[in-house]
Amino acid sequence: MDDKILQTTRELIDEAGYPALTVDRVAARAGVGKAAIYRRHASKAEMAFAATMYDRQLPPLARTGSLHGDLLALVRAFHVRMATPEARQLAPALIGELAVNPELVKRFQDTFLAAEQAAFADIVEQAVARRELAGPVDPAMAHLLLLGCLASALYILNLPVDDALLTDLATAATAGITALADRHRSAPDGAAEQR
Structure with a gap:
């Protein structure tokens, strides 16, 4: 059922665009009840994302x-997803909905962003183990330095x-993450310097 809902959502976005997408239309075409969709997705924007x-x-x-290699591979993989016409159409709508829907923000953070930040945590951990980094860096900051810049390039600029x-972008993120690791390592008692 999950695959049918997502496939139908993609088809309807391709046919009429995100603004014309409704949960009712997805439910009717997929042959499922709206309740089944809402058990999986809190909103139209989340379903489309x-x-x-x-x-x-x-x-x-x-x-x-x-x-650098790990970050470059990751940003290339995300670019494939983020640069599609559907994603370019959806991203502004999702950002707008996140601005006014605290429940969606929480779900987005607990699902999509948590998965992305776990990938960054793993990349940073591997770099620390290889002694490329002086110490750990907050995965949310690493995420912002790379994918935040990619999102800005695609959807805003x-x-x-x-x-x-x-x-x-991978080179800049590598330099930024390295500088943060060095800064946190050299700060007294392991705390970041205040500026």
């Missing part, structure tokens, strides 16, 4: 052997995002 960007598990981590830009 799951269908267009998270219909599958996160890609497995590349394990390239370097922080409308930049043409190619592999050269993805490589630059």
